[in-house]
Amino acid sequence: MIEKNIDSIFINGQWQGATSKETETIYNPATLKAITEVSFGGKAEAQNAIQAASDAFKIWGQTTGRKRSRILYKASEIMLEESDRLGEILTTEQGKPLNEAIGEVKGAANFLLWYAEEASRGYGELIPSSVKSKRLMVVPQPIGVIGAITPWNFPSSMITRKIGPALAAGCTVVLKPSPETPISAIEIVKILERAGLPKGVVNLVTGDSQAIGEAFLQNKDVRLITFTGSTKVGKYLMRESSEHVKKLSLELGGHAPIIVFDDADIDKAVSLSLGSKFRNNGQTCICANRLYVHESIQEKFTNRLADQVKQLKLGNGLTTDTDLGPLINENAAKKVQAHLDDAVEKGASIITGGCKWKSDLDGYFYQPTILSNITDDMTIMNEETFGPVLPIQSFTDEETVLRKANNTDYGLAAYIFTEKTSRAIRVSERLEYGIVGVNDVFPALPEAPFGGIKQSGIGKEGGHHGMHEFLEMKYISISLD
Template structure:
């Protein structure tokens, strides 16, 4: 075992830690070294059904608990996550690869959702509507939707769980969590905290294993009333289609293909620094990272020089080494996709001005490492222009007019995040309005704030997570026509 932290390897169903019914196991590898981190329980349909039943049985009591009772547990979870942040971060680095300090930042950010929704639980207000009769009252209540199936990705294995569970639990819902098969240990570590915080049995359940079997149970069960999914557009479409058979509520945070627009009046140093944070966080494996970098022709050369200088200075390696700023890609398939995109671009005329190669020698020999890369001369016929690379590749596209860049930015089925840099207020308002994206960063490259709605439009999904808006997806309206 290549870990200094004790790692539990079981599922958590109805308040009990349990192995898979078949005793099957899944091997978790460190993407930086290829070494085994753990062997975890590998379940399927049977365990998923048990978890759904546990959540269903626990729902009435949890839904009828007071907001203050639910908030107290959420606050306790928050404090425990903060206390155990180093442990959670080390586990994440071992199974996912991101540098330790970045992993710890994710853990702390994820904890904030628990604290935020501990307060929002106390603000689920109803309405009194003016009646039509003298002896009538028209009331509107908001009630928890029921059992929630939460399916989370590997790129943010801790915060995506808390971002879904916090509003669900605050609203009074019970939950079955299916984490990504690459990163179950972060989920297990969080569920240890949920248990320690006193979350009642059955309120939150963790199922590990076969994604198709577990997902099929969640979408087909009449007892599951909502699906919350973060992942690929392809899988999201499947879940939406299958959920329609039982008319479930669905929240989807899917793929992105974010444009990063640098206008000719932009602060270039600010734009470059923002891009470095945005593009190379988690080694480019984020749904909102810049995938197409549009730079005005008047500043393209100056911007590229500044960017290349910083990219060449990035230190790549094992995330447990504090000197490293960029870790490995999650697995070999991810590495192969990055290589394919770069090779395709070069074959069609793009020029590599930084990086452009996998790292395979010495300390990199057993990991999934790729040099942080900058491409110039990128055109619309290249895969890197049309598809989400999900890796450390920054493709630069030159533009001349506002109208041209807006058209290029919108020329995608995705609509999650976009960014623009300019000092012109009129341009800011006009371009922000014309960009077909659910979130727009203006002279800023970060969008994930607990108090703000996170989500996209078009084929990037539906629904929002974060802020008061994130609570809405876990609530139903009930109208009462009271006569006396």
Template sequence: MNLSDRLKDKTLFKTQSYFGGEWHSGAKTFAVDNPANRSKLADVSDVGADGAKAAIAAASEGFKIWRKTSPFERTRILIKWYNLINENADDLATLITSEMGKPWAEAKGEVAYGSAFIEWSAQEAVRIHGETVTVPFPGTRGWTLHQPVGVVSCITPWNFPSAMITRKAAPALAAGCSIVIKPAPETPLTALALAELAHRAGFPAGVFNVICGNAEDLGPVMIGSPEVRMIGFTGSTEVGKLIMRQAADGVKRVALELGGNAPFIVMDDADLESAAAGVAQAKFRSGGQTCVSPNRIIVQNGAADPFLELLEAKIAKIKAGDGFDSGSDIGPLIHDEAVARVDQLVKDAVAGGARVRVGGQPLADELGGSFYAPTLLEGGNFDQAIARSEIFGPVASVYRAKDEKEIIELANDTPYGLAAYLYTRDIGRVHRMSEGLDYGMVGVNAPMVGSASTPFGGMKESGIGREGGKWGVEEFTELKYVLLAGVNS
């Protein structure tokens, strides 16, 4: 049975929400479509506000059990979930490609990347500890504790249907929190498959919950319920600000991974072949639909012409197509509205003076889905919409600049500060520029910045908090200080 045909076996995926250790239906459903061919994959149950309330109530009960569960037992269950995910990686990748569109091999890579956060967090569960602190009061001792924050609402996007869930769920569970996950309506099938595997792993009822439905119905409950003590969100800055305002009413913790406008800087002393390969990898991964995707490629004048020639040759070879086609390098955009938005950004850039060197048009008529051609733009200016907002599509836009000072000023001229990339062979420049860039992550001669063991997160309007490493687990804990008197006479 080939990969796409496996979806005809409806046992591959669930269509109900999962909470309190059981599967639940709602009064209505919504369709999930394949963006590569616009075919319907499934009708998924919408549990509505009442379902959200029931899920949070279940999570509240689950938290009472899970917070008292030994960290060693938490580790055991998390590792079992990790193993089950890897054992079922092919099926999970099939779901990701079907509902999100990315090539199957890339989808399987996402499964491995996402499960690594479970493995890392499982190991951190037994290392969540406080410390003895010096206190100024005679006859006393002081110490600190890290305790789980409580019930956590996790709201995740469609571009990484597996990894965006595991990056939040794994550290929260390791810390002793219970979770309620709301996946994007475009990609709920992967989330529900993860819930099934969590069920098999043996999480107590109410600890791991996934609810599907309309954000307008579920969101206010997930954020406003007094039983929820923290909200983890990945998505647009606009929605992140709204969540932050709503969470303020209950003085709730938030961890927000929001929009980006990543500069990719190529200095005149850089290895240009490596830099061009880095752009091709970082920009076109997931069809450019990532928050850390290079948005503005800023090249020092002396390197611009040869760099553009190298990059043009690489982009011209990138093939768009169905993710189940082994010859496809990138898949479709998530829906037709995304194609129209990207196309308008390109048209506006061209009208403002940019030149199309490769691509520059939708491929829907040719390929039959929500496809956009891999595109290279040269020129234009930094005031255009394509330079001021996330492109979220397979469009590389290249600009020229004269020196370090100008490049850093241009790179920082944005409200966003998630990821930046710098290619140079000058170690002095590495230090000067990486420290001068107002971004939470800087990849120097490296097109990929995220891993389970390192902090992932941004500055300015790109978010609050970190995912990954020990920092990701600490996000889901409260720091408590204890003072003990009467230690000695």
């Protein structure tokens, strides 16, 4: 059950409303019906939360890794125990099918588990000195207060992927969730509270994104901002954070290609391409945006993919047989339509789908769509669609398709399908992306680094690399003379 009219701001261990008494209504994207109201905080609440986090850091930063580990481990256990309930909440506010939502919650719990284990592994270094009378040490220390800004498309796992390593490292956090999906964030903070997290270590401010973001940027006590979202906003954060030379961890936009070579297992490539593109209705930063298929198998591949896409069922995510839920809002639907219209105007053919889905539901549903006769000048081949439209283009040789795949400012994820080991290694090494999947389109795991290159971001999340983002390496030189 989702509480009505809740005080959703959490500062120094206290749930409260906005000082302005303002609230914001949250809607179910499948039905467009109001499901709750949350507090609409702003700069004042964010500043109070930063102060609480700064005060709490004095103790939390000195807490042993083992003690931090126990709290994260307990929170992970609670999330797993309550995954069905949390998944239903996630579906209600975000729209994805319930089985996907429950899977996300379990994945979010696994991030907490991984960093519960990493909390005791913040290793330093002893450097052999070239000077006999000196001893040289590198000591890892937590950065301090973290401003965490999370997106709506994965409202649970993106939170734990950020605050898990931050807490494990000994940092304190002020969390600003997406205004579309604050309820999952509220539930996660409540779980951390139940797990025994001390007051002020994690604080939550819902409300005015611009005002809260400005507080993060302008307050020198915020030492690092971790953000997942658009490249445009990421660039803004980079510019504005220069005043205090803040550290940034940015996971930004993507434009992932899938390359299917002529030696690929076609059935596997079809099934996984469908899973990549249409998971979360295409609202995924690492999902397929462009599909390059060798000309010798393009017709067979396209026909098999179209047959499977036609079987996908749209509907309310709480309905058990739903494969695709709604898009998050009206702007998302307009963007999908604009990309489709541009492609068709420039000569693309619609293989299946191609329009909004009409039903008794009022949400922003769009039919899963496949396009052929694709040219490189189409918007959909150059910008992230974030919706259920997949363009397919043929290619003839490895060099040409590599050039096309790399011809973008983005570099988050790319995928290839081939049964040749030499090709898998060669092409993986030449793809200009932070993540490459070989016969695999679901590469994100708690134990592995996740992040892009070029304009897809800086820094890594996941794995032991993820905790490094929240640590400073202090060099200590001791003279024995």
